Amino acid sequence: MIHLEGITKSFGTLQVLKGIDLDIQESEVVSIVGPSGAGKTTLLQIMGTLDKPDNGKITIQGTDICQLKEKELSAFRNKHIGFVFQFHQLLPEFTALENIMIPAFIAGKSVKESTGRALELLKFMGIEDRGTHKPNELSGGEKQRVAVARALINNPSVILADEPSGSLDTKNKEELHQLFFDLRAQFGQTFVIVTHDESLSRITDRTVHIIDGLIGKEKNSVIVYE
Numbered sequence: 001m002i003h004l005e006g007i008t009k010s011f012g013t014l015q016v017l018k019g020i021d022l023d024i025q026e027s028e029v030v031s032i033v034g035p036s037g038a039g040k041t042t043l044l045q046i047m048g049t050l051d052k053p054d055n056g057k058i059t060i061q062g063t064d065i066c067q068l069k070e071k072e073l074s075a076f077r078n079k080h081i082g083f084v085f086q087f088h089q090l091l092p093e094f095t096a097l098e099n100i101m102i103p104a105f106i107a108g109k110s111v112k113e114s115t116g117r118a119l120e121l122l123k124f125m126g127i128e129d130r131g132t133h134k135p136n137e138l139s140g141g142e143k144q145r146v147a148v149a150r151a152l153i154n155n156p157s158v159i160l161a162d163e164p165s166g167s168l169d170t171k172n173k174e175e176l177h178q179l180f181f182d183l184r185a186q187f188g189q190t191f192v193i194v195t196h197d198e199s200l201s202r203i204t205d206r207t208v209h210i211i212d213g214l215i216g217k218e219k220n221s222v223i224v225y226e
Contacts (some may be wrong), residue, residue, distance in 0.1 A: 082151030
């Protein structure tokens with residue numbers, strides 16, 4: 001479903017990604033791990049069309065996104081990609097329900113359709129009674145569930161998550177991790193998750209190791225970087 005080939009990225013004289021080849025299958029839950037500065041978040045941002053590679057090819061659902069113009073790219077991102085960040089990034093002036101609906105409005109969906117879908121997601125997340133509350137009235141776990149619902153509102157092809165449980169306590173962290181797999185079971189959702197959390201990376205379908213801008217291959221439990 002996602003194909004990356006020969007992806008490189010530099011910032012000034014610092015080369016962060018040095019030729020990344022990676023395939024993500026539909027309904028797969030993949031974790032990306034590695035030391036700080038290895039290029040994990042840069043790779044996720046490029047995969048999510050938030051940044052562009054210097055070289056290489058990215059295909060998502062059969063579309064070569066490197067060939068899209070800015071307006072086309074924005075529309076593609078809104079339709080096909082959902083994002084979950086460590087610190088929620090909810091808009092404080094809007095309720096939980098309104099935050100969830102924002103990507104649907106950007107996509108041009110009606111208030112009725114957007115509201116119905118958002119209410120369904122709130123119920124699935126187990127926080128249907130929190131829809132009228134603003135972010136400062138929600139717990140950390142509730143905020144992150146709202147953020148996941150917002151990412152799902154347009155039925156994206158993939159959800160990209162950057163340290164999604166990094167700010168949560170143990171209980172909420174475990175519940176969020178289970179939620180990812182519940183969403184995969186219910187909707188066939190694909191997840192690519194950058195994480196330092198070993199408890200999460202151990203339960204994903206596949207763990208991609210990155211160090212110094214390269215992907216390592218696991219061979220007999222020893223990581224070999226090529």
